[in-house]
Amino acid sequence: MSRVYNFSAGPAALPLAVLERARDELTDYAGSGMSVMELSHRGPAFRDIAARSEQSLRDLLRIPDHYRVLFLQGGATLQFAMAPLNLAAADARVDYVVSGSWGRKAVAEAKRLCRVRIAADGVDSGYTQVPPRDGWDTSADAAYLHYTPNETIGGVEFHWVPDTAPVPLVADMSSNILSRPLDVGRFGLIYAGAQKNIGPAGLTLVIIRDDLLACARADVPGMLRYEVHAEAGSMSNTPPTFAWYMAGLVFEWLRDQGGLETVGAQNDHKAATLYGAIDESDFYANPVETGSRSRMNVPFTLAEPSLDDSFLREAEAAGLANLKGHRSVGGMRASLYNAMPQAGVDALVEFMREFERTRA
Numbered sequence: 193m194s195r196v197y198n199f200s201a202g203p204a205a206l207p208l209a210v211l212e213r214a215r216d217e218l219t220d221y222a223g224s225g226m227s228v229m230e231l232s233h234r235g236p237a238f239r240d241i242a243a244r245s246e247q248s249l250r251d252l253l254r255i256p257d258h259y260r261v262l263f264l265q266g267g268a269t270l271q272f273a274m275a276p277l278n279l280a281a282a283d284a285r286v287d288y289v290v291s292g293s294w295g296r297k298a299v300a301e302a303k304r305l306c307r308v309r310i311a312a313d314g315v316d317s318g319y320t321q322v323p324p325r326d327g328w329d330t331s332a333d334a335a336y337l338h339y340t341p342n343e344t345i346g347g348v349e350f351h352w353v354p355d356t357a358p359v360p361l362v363a364d365m366s367s368n369i370l371s372r373p374l375d376v377g378r379f380g381l382i383y384a385g386a387q388k389n390i391g392p393a394g395l396t397l398v399i400i401r402d403d404l405l406a407c408a409r410a411d412v413p414g415m416l417r418y419e420v421h422a423e424a425g426s427m428s429n430t431p432p433t434f435a436w437y438m439a440g441l442v443f444e445w446l447r448d449q450g451g452l453e454t455v456g457a458q459n460d461h462k463a464a465t466l467y468g469a470i471d472e473s474d475f476y477a478n479p480v481e482t483g484s485r486s487r488m489n490v491p492f493t494l495a496e497p498s499l500d501d502s503f504l505r506e507a508e509a510a511g512l513a514n515l516k517g518h519r520s521v522g523g524m525r526a527s528l529y530n531a532m533p534q535a536g537v538d539a540l541v542e543f544m545r546e547f548e549r550t551r552a
């Protein structure tokens with residue numbers, strides 16, 4: 193078997209133990225004689241998978257009882273529209289804090305649906321830092337405040353949770369959910385595409401405070417209403433059963449690692465290893481202000497961009513895959529989600545030092 197260290201931003205690496213378990217259960221799940229992919233979502237075997245998956249997530253994040261967990265489709269991108277459609281009337285004002293390109297996309301979608309006010313925008317810093325809290329222009333009558341705790345492309349992460357009470361806080365946590373402990377009670381709505389820290393693409397996780405479930409506009413179709421999904425146990429229609437099952441395996445794997453405190457400390461250590469290597473060198477650079485650096489997505493550039501292609505080619509040959517930066521920014525990006533082991537980061541740093549030694 194040959195596995196590489198996969199630094200993709202998403203779909204991203206999954207824990208090998210999870211893939212192996214899925215392989216072992218692939219054609220005969222728990223003596224059913226069927227694959228999970230072949231199980232009826234209404235039958236007892238899948239209902240058990242779904243319930244266990246939700247419970248494991250609740251245990252990991254210590255989700256309070258007055259929050260509902262939804263397993264949806266449509267990606268985080270659909271949540272850019274579902275959040276305003278469900279939480280804000282057409283004439284309502286909503287606040288957005290923008291710290292990078294995903295926040296901008298969320299704004300563009302919300303603008304079609306309600307009155308968006310930009311409470312803060314990191315554009316002046318070139319999106320190299322989280323907009324400082326004291327500069328936010330928020331409104332007490334906003335239906336919610338939306339922000340992006342981790343900007344996957346720019347590598348900018350909030351290391352604190354904004355206090356917006358009584359305005360509900362809405363977070364696109366696609367690229368840093370489950371990367372450390374989280375106080376879910378601070379949020380009104382959390383959403384995340386699965387394909388980074390949760391499981392395969394095709395599943396979208398939503399965690400919503402139950403008093404926000406029934407606020408949707410009257411004309412919002414059923415499939416776009418949180419309340420409908422909550423009442424149906426995320427089975428209003430056929431859910432993405434295999435991705436849901438895989439997410440459950442990932443949650444159990446996280447528990448077996450020691451939970452989010454342990455995983456969070458490992459993530460801190462991985463990020464410190466890579467940023468340390470970048471900072472100690474004149475050949476590599478990361479533009480993000482130290483206090484806003486992402487632990488999950490580390491963009492970096494080479495002093496000589498003409499060497500980018502050989503860097504990527506040689507990294508690939510050394511078993512370090514998907515280091516190419518996002519097409520909008522170029523350079524490199526190493527994504528260090530939960531499934532990336534410290535050994536992968538150590539291998540990357542060793543490769544970077546050797547590349548610098550031979551080229552600089």
Ligand code: PMP
Nearest residue numbers: 267268269294344364366367385
């Ligand atoms: N928000 C963030 C922070 C993301 O990183 C991504 C995907 N990279 C998205 C939203 C869009 O997610 P999806 O492709 O699941 O719609």
